[in-house]
Amino acid sequence: MSELSSLSIAEARDALRRGDVTAVELTEACLREIEAADALNAFVHKTPEIAMERARAADAMLKEKGDEAPGMCGIPVGIKDLFCTEHVPSQAASRILENFRPEYESTVTAQLKAAGAVMLGKLNMDEFAMGSSNEHSVYGPAVNPWRVDERLLTPGGSSGGSAAAVAARLCLGATGTDTGGSIRQPAAFTGIVGLKPTYGRCSRWGIVAFASSLDQAGPMTRTVRDAAIMLQAMAGHDPKDSTSADLPLPDFEAAITGDIRGKRIGIPREYRMEGMPAEIEALWKQGAEMLRDAGAEIVDISLPHTKYALPCYYVIAPAEASSNLARYDGVRYGYRAKLAKGEGIVEMYEKTRAEGFGPEVQRRVMIGTYVLSAGFYDAYYNRARKVRSLIKRDFETVFADGIDAILTPATPSAAFGLGEMSEADPVQMYLNDVFTVTVNLAGLPGIAVPAGLDSQGLPLGLQLIGRPWEEGELLNLAETLERAAGFVSKPEKWW
Amino acid sequence: MLDLSFEAPKPKVIAGAKHDWEMVIGLEVHAQVASKAKLFSGASTQFGAEPNSNVSFVDAAMPGMLPVINEFCVEQAVRTGLGLKAKINLWSAFDRKNYFYPDLPQGYQISQLYHPIVGEGEVIVDMGPGIARRVRIERIHLEQDAGKSIHDMDPNYTFVDLNRTGVALMEIVSRPDIRGPEEAAAYVAKLRQIMRYLGTCDGNMQNGNLRADVNISVCRPGDYERFLETGDASHLGTRCEIKNMNSLRFIQAAIEFEARRQIAILEDGGEVVQETRLYDPDRGETRSMRSKEEAHDYRYFPCPDLLPLEIEEEWVEAIRASLPELPDEKKARFVSQYGITEYDAGVLTAELANAEYFEAVAQGRDGKIAANWVINELFGRLNKEGLSIEESPVSAEQLGGILDLMAKGDISSKIAKELFEIVWTEGGDPAEIVEARGMRQVTDTAAIEAEVDRIIAENPAQVEKAKANPKVAGWFVGQVMKATGGKANPKAVNEIVAKKLGL
Numbered sequence: 001m002s003e004l005s006s007l008s009i010a011e012a013r014d015a016l017r018r019g020d021v022t023a024v025e026l027t028e029a030c031l032r033e034i035e036a037a038d039a040l041n042a043f044v045h046k047t048p049e050i051a052m053e054r055a056r057a058a059d060a061m062l063k064e065k066g067d068e069a070p071g072m073c074g075i076p077v078g079i080k081d082l083f084c085t086e087h088v089p090s091q092a093a094s095r096i097l098e099n100f101r102p103e104y105e106s107t108v109t110a111q112l113k114a115a116g117a118v119m120l121g122k123l124n125m126d127e128f129a130m131g132s133s134n135e136h137s138v139y140g141p142a143v144n145p146w147r148v149d150e151r152l153l154t155p156g157g158s159s160g161g162s163a164a165a166v167a168a169r170l171c172l173g174a175t176g177t178d179t180g181g182s183i184r185q186p187a188a189f190t191g192i193v194g195l196k197p198t199y200g201r202c203s204r205w206g207i208v209a210f211a212s213s214l215d216q217a218g219p220m221t222r223t224v225r226d227a228a229i230m231l232q233a234m235a236g237h238d239p240k241d242s243t244s245a246d247l248p249l250p251d252f253e254a255a256i257t258g259d260i261r262g263k264r265i266g267i268p269r270e271y272r273m274e275g276m277p278a279e280i281e282a283l284w285k286q287g288a289e290m291l292r293d294a295g296a297e298i299v300d301i302s303l304p305h306t307k308y309a310l311p312c313y314y315v316i317a318p319a320e321a322s323s324n325l326a327r328y329d330g331v332r333y334g335y336r337a338k339l340a341k342g343e344g345i346v347e348m349y350e351k352t353r354a355e356g357f358g359p360e361v362q363r364r365v366m367i368g369t370y371v372l373s374a375g376f377y378d379a380y381y382n383r384a385r386k387v388r389s390l391i392k393r394d395f396e397t398v399f400a401d402g403i404d405a406i407l408t409p410a411t412p413s414a415a416f417g418l419g420e421m422s423e424a425d426p427v428q429m430y431l432n433d434v435f436t437v438t439v440n441l442a443g444l445p446g447i448a449v450p451a452g453l454d455s456q457g458l459p460l461g462l463q464l465i466g467r468p469w470e471e472g473e474l475l476n477l478a479e480t481l482e483r484a485a486g487f488v489s490k491p492e493k494w495w
Numbered sequence: 496m497l498d499l500s501f502e503a504p505k506p507k508v509i510a511g512a513k514h515d516w517e518m519v520i521g522l523e524v525h526a527q528v529a530s531k532a533k534l535f536s537g538a539s540t541q542f543g544a545e546p547n548s549n550v551s552f553v554d555a556a557m558p559g560m561l562p563v564i565n566e567f568c569v570e571q572a573v574r575t576g577l578g579l580k581a582k583i584n585l586w587s588a589f590d591r592k593n594y595f596y597p598d599l600p601q602g603y604q605i606s607q608l609y610h611p612i613v614g615e616g617e618v619i620v621d622m623g624p625g626i627a628r629r630v631r632i633e634r635i636h637l638e639q640d641a642g643k644s645i646h647d648m649d650p651n652y653t654f655v656d657l658n659r660t661g662v663a664l665m666e667i668v669s670r671p672d673i674r675g676p677e678e679a680a681a682y683v684a685k686l687r688q689i690m691r692y693l694g695t696c697d698g699n700m701q702n703g704n705l706r707a708d709v710n711i712s713v714c715r716p717g718d719y720e721r722f723l724e725t726g727d728a729s730h731l732g733t734r735c736e737i738k739n740m741n742s743l744r745f746i747q748a749a750i751e752f753e754a755r756r757q758i759a760i761l762e763d764g765g766e767v768v769q770e771t772r773l774y775d776p777d778r779g780e781t782r783s784m785r786s787k788e789e790a791h792d793y794r795y796f797p798c799p800d801l802l803p804l805e806i807e808e809e810w811v812e813a814i815r816a817s818l819p820e821l822p823d824e825k826k827a828r829f830v831s832q833y834g835i836t837e838y839d840a841g842v843l844t845a846e847l848a849n850a851e852y853f854e855a856v857a858q859g860r861d862g863k864i865a866a867n868w869v870i871n872e873l874f875g876r877l878n879k880e881g882l883s884i885e886e887s888p889v890s891a892e893q894l895g896g897i898l899d900l901m902a903k904g905d906i907s908s909k910i911a912k913e914l915f916e917i918v919w920t921e922g923g924d925p926a927e928i929v930e931a932r933g934m935r936q937v938t939d940t941a942a943i944e945a946e947v948d949r950i951i952a953e954n955p956a957q958v959e960k961a962k963a964n965p966k967v968a969g970w971f972v973g974q975v976m977k978a979t980g981g982k983a984n985p986k987a988v989n990e991i992v993a994k995k996l997g998l
Contacts, residue, residue: 084559097558104552106559206559212799241561242801320799323591326602327556331655345653349595372593372794381796 004029006169009075009226016058016074017067023074026172027055027118030076033170034120039495042155042165044081044139045089045122051076058116071229071253073116078165078174081122082129082158083109083217084206088119092208093137094127096328096356098335106206107238108175108217115233120171124161127358128325129182129210132432134160135418136360144190144415145491148456151417156186156432162220163190167491173221173230177207179214180313181411181436184448187220188410188461191450191489193478194220195227196436198468199443200245202231203238209324211317212243214440224449224479228252231471247469255472256479261295263477266403270306271435273412279454280409287407287451287462290484291477301403303394306438308387313437314430315371315384321361322368328356363426392442399467405477408435410448410461435463445471447478450487459489501619501627507675508716511758516713518754519722519731520673524686526665526696527640527704528571534639534663535562535605542702546656554661556600561800564589568663569804571695572612572637573814575665578693578821579632579686581616583811587636588803593794597655598642606666607636608795612804618669618689619823620682624837628678631670640664659703665696671710671731674719676750680743683707688822692847700741709737711750712767713757732757733767737774737781749774753781825850833862842870848884849874855891860898868894872915888919896925905929906936907985937983940991943975946983947991950974958996965998 004026007015015021031051034043058074065073084090084102091097105113113119124142126134133154134142142161144153145168155164159176163186166174176183178196187194195218202217209215219230232252238244267288272281288298330336330352337351357365371380398406412434421429439446445468448461462481466474509516533540536553553560576583588610591603613635620628642660646653667686673679687698687705698705712732714722722730737753740746752774757767771790772781820828822844829840829850843853843866852873857865873894877887897914900906906914906929914925914934929935937943950971951958961967971992975983 084557090558092558100558102557102559104557204559205561208558209800240563242563243799319796323593323603323794323796326593326595327558327600329595329597329602331597332555332600333557345597369794372796374792374794377794377796 005033005076005171007172008223009072009172009221009229010223012075012172013071013073013229016062017069023055023058023062023116023118024052026074027051027076027120030120030171033168037168037170037495040143040145040164040168040170041140042124042142042161042168042170043078043121044093044124044161047088047119047121050088051118051120054113054116054118058118061116070115070233072112072233074118075116075173076118076120076171077112077230078120078123078162078171079109080159080162080175080177081125082177082208083175084208085109085119085122089122090208091138091334092128093125093139094328094357094361095138096335096353097333100334102206104206107203107240108207108234110206111236112175112233117233123159123165123174126158126160127361128208128321129158129177129179129215130321130360130364131157132181132185132429133157133416133418133421134186135422136358138358141418143418143495145493145495146190146415146458147491147494148458153415153458154189154418156189156411156415158182159186159194159220163187163192163194166190166192166220166222168493168495169490173219173226175217175234176220177210177215177217178436178440179210179216179317180440181433183218183220184436184446184461184463185411185432187448188450188459189415191459191461191487191491192220192222193224193227193447193449193482194218195231195447195471195475196439196445197231197235197471198245198445199440200243201235201445201469201471203236203241203244205238205240211320212324213320214313214317216440224447224475224482225253225256227447228256228475245469250472252472252475256476258476258480258483259295260291260477260480263296263404264299264402265291265296265477266299266301266398266406268301268303268306268406268408270303271408273434276409277413280412280460283452283460283462284407284409287481287485290481291407294480294484296477299403301398301406303391303398303438305387305390305394309391309438309441310430310434312384312387312391313433313441314367315380316388316441318364318368319372319381320368322365322372325357325361325365328353330356360426388441391438395438395442395444395465404467405474406465408463408465410435410463414454414456414458414460439465444468445474447474449478449481449485451481451485452487453489459487501625504622504626504628504674504678506719507677509754509758511762513762515716516754516758517716517719518674518711518713518750519671519719520675520679520750521671521710522669522673522679522682523708523710524667524669524683525706525708526575526667526686526690526698528568528663528665529695529697530565530568530571530663532565532567533661534565534568534637536661538661540662544658546654546658549658550660554600554657556602562605562798564801564804565663568637569612569806570814571663572635572665573806573811574693574818575667575690575695576613576616576635577811577815577818578689578695579613579616579618579635579667581632581635582614583806584610584612584614585806585808585811586610586803587612589798589801590795591798594791596641596644597653598644598657598660600642600657600660604639604641605798605801606638609797610803611636618682618685620678620685621841622678622681628673628682630672630682633668633670635665635667638664638666676747676754679709679750680747683743683746685822688845692819692821700743703741706739706741707746708739709746709750710734711737711753711757713754713761732761733769735767735769735781736771738771738784740774742776745774745776748776748779749781752779756781819847833857833866835863835866839866839870842874846884852884852887852891856895856898858895860895860902864898864901868898872912876919888922889915893918893925900925900929904936904984906934907981910934910936910981934982937979940987943979943983943987943991944995946975946978947971947988947995950978951995961996961998968992968996968998971996
């Protein structure tokens with residue numbers, strides 16, 4: 001493992017500013033790591049030319065601006081394939097976007113670029129961000145750099161490539177997106193930090209939509225501080241996204257003071273699921289104790305509608321997805337099926353979508369179409385919307401009662417083996433999101449922090465959920481947790 | 496009180512083979528918002544551009560693209576709502592209407608099903624002096640237009656033009672208050688007139704900027720009244736919807752055909768099937784497009800890319816304050832202010848530009864004479880030449896000048912018409928033309944008397960005839976006019992001839 005690619009963003013930033021290292025050197029180090037890591041299948045479109053060009057530009061910016069250069073200047077990052085990147089393949093890990101090269105750059109990646117960040121390439125993911133294992137990808141699964149036996153493990157999903165790349169030190173940070181846990185679950189599975197900001201904090205413009213009311217981009221990094229630095233460049237109001245919040249952007253890194261005294265941390269009793277592994281339960285308890293030791297007050301709270309969150313999510317997200325994915329019809333771009341003589345537009349739609357979408361996407365499009373159809377709309381979609389507002393109210397109530405943040409496990413288990421779930425009922429896979437979907441439904445910020453290893457030696461994460469727009473405070477709490485947990489383990493390089 | 500009072504027209508009755516029938520009609524009018532940019536993208540709405548040249552990434556539904564509401568379009572919808580005396584909803588929201596079609600790139604149309612921006616209003620549809628139908632408006636909502644599929648350019652392919660995709664439409668939905676084909680056409684014409692006054696839609700039906708879907712059913716006399724009393728639609732017949740008509744003539748013809756088609760079915764003991772139909776203007780008939788069973792399930796749901804549309808009361812009031820005088824008020828004012836007939840007022844207010852022209856002419860002059868000249872001379876001539884009022888070679892100032900010369904007695908109405916012709920073809924200041932060409936009317940009685948004396952002296956036989964038959968005096972008047980090149984004041988000539996002949 002290259003020393004350079006193992007630097008944290010904060011360390012690299014300081015080294016760049018001091019002139020101890022150049023962006024070109026950092027980038028070259030990462031590119032070497034990427035070249036040697038094909039076994040992880042994390043980077044699916046490599047962009048070394050763009051990377052070197054941006055690295056040189058970043059060095060120029062650093063020279064010109066010195067300490068005034070943005071925190072991300074010269075930092076090599078990976079970009080989830082869900083983000084549209086100008087003239088670079090952007091296909092949401094789907095066959096239906098085969099050969100699609102957008103003529104535009106998503107707001108988030110454009111902001112990273114403007115801040116001097118160096119794009120190394122595009123990262124693997126579950127197709128259209130639908131999945132928890134990265135197994136639903138046209139590129140094949142990304143592989144978790146952690147392994148304890150001969151089994152290959154999932155890096156989680158949908159931002160599995162991002163998580164694997166960051167954990168394997170192929171890049172210093174990566175963009176992810178999170179609709180039901182797609183940043184936090186893979187972060188927990190790979191022992192890194194994943195932050196899903198408040199809905200509306202980062203622009204959705206130029207990110208391939210999965211479920212518009214839930215999707216949110218966020219940073220995936222190796223430290224909490226790095227998440228703060230990277231979020232600073234990704235976030236901000238965008239008039240091109242009507243759901244993006246027109247709020248001033250605080251200095252997220254400055255919010256990390258290490259002082260959490262007097263903060264009230266809620267422990268929701270409804271998250272104590274039946275059949276929860278004892279080590280998860282123990283880790284959760286330890287996390288609470290660490291925060292208490294740092295001066296926070298631990299409070300038992302109730303979020304009574306939690307048990308409805310998963311079914312509610314699996315109505316709303318597919319409903320929106322079924323509509324959002326209607327545009328992939330073979331008419332204007334992407335994949336178009338070959339037609340037999342005499343076949344018309346209906347056959348073109350049917351064949352294109354049957355051949356272009358993988359089974360999980362097809363399943364969700366069908367679920368979504370069903371729950372929105374006449375006669376079922378009220379029973380499913382409308383009901384789910386009502387449940388969603390109740391879930392949101394649960395959080396509002398505890399925050400109004402003075403709770404500053406909520407601590408939960410990030411996932412119900414550590415990473416599982418690739419292929420292990422392939423025969424299982426899809427609902428088993430959906431259960432991976434049980435601790436994370438509530439946060440998306442309520443539009444809140446949530447962060448997964450690596451907190452320990454399970455008995456096999458695989459990373460486990462804890463999740464902190466914050467008040468809306470209080471990412472700074474959330475990061476501060478997370479950094480305390482990170483420090484107290486002292487998670488320093490790294491995957492052994494086997495690839 | 497500026498409102499004109501009116502009575503409702505009789506519903507159209509169609510005599511069937513067995514008994515009489517009436518029809519009940521409701522319309523959905525799609526009016527393109529007069530905006531340079533589309534509803535959710537910055538792309539241009541210019542008509543007639545090269546295919547697929549007015550298409551943004553949003554219109555083409557590229558991955559990750561998001562709609563952003565065009566505030567100007569919202570303002571036009573509010574303006575239209577206020578013009579139709581409708582309730583403005585300060586809180587409205589957008590929904591997605593999902594269906595697949597190649598000219599619908601998103602796979603859904605963004606519309607307002609559940610919470611439209613404009614609620615109930617009304618339109619007074621004039622059906623002749625003192626007769627008008629009050630048509631209630633149910634709602635107006637904003638929505639995106641689709642693109643255009645062209646099926647006949649290639650035997651194997653359909654071509655798609657996305658220029659129209661995403662253009663803002665106002666869908667104006669009426670209650671089933673319309674009772675005949677003429678009323679339906681007049682209703683659309685009235686909406687068009689009001690929106691042109693407001694400037695919210697150019698009303699160009701040929702370009703498809705104003706289109707109508709017609710819902711029509713037939714019933715027996717008395718059924719409609721029972722429906723109105725009870726609100727129970729089962730008193731009405733099964734309706735069919737005729738889609739997408741862009742001419743008043745077609746609307747009328749389609750309704751006429753469709754009502755007779757339904758009546759024929761019912762009188763044969765059959766049942767009308769609820770369905771969507773298309774009007775074929777070449778064959779003058781409607782045909783089935785899709786039945787109720789084949790109807791799309793649009794899977795409407797709130798568009799998650801857009802926040803609810805919240806507008807401020809003060810903003811609405813500011814728009815209200817900026818509304819122009821609307822056709823009904825203008826017409827009533829013309830009747831009372833200028834003393835003209837309701838019919839003439841209706842003609843003069845049909846188009847705002849006409850009304851403005853008339854008022855410029857009538858200002859400080861005799862309103863009735865101004866109305867006569869504008870309607871008969873000017874409009875007559877414009878119609879003949881196929882010109883619009885904006886293209887009129889005779890300005891309101893020039894026409895006013897002609898009327899002034901007439902009022903002063905400088906020219907007769909006959910000369911005035913000649914003068915109008917000169918101004919029309921050559922232009923110029925009417926008073927100067929009269930001076931330069933010696934067209935001024937001779938009112939000098941001495942000169943006229945001398946001329947009369949001469950003609951009497953030269954025509955003793957005619958004098959005798961005139962004494963026997965006073966009508967022959969007209970011959971003398973004609974001779975005098977001829978001798979003076981038509982410039983003699985006819986009134987003065989009449990009097991002098993009568994006096995000299997001793998009549």
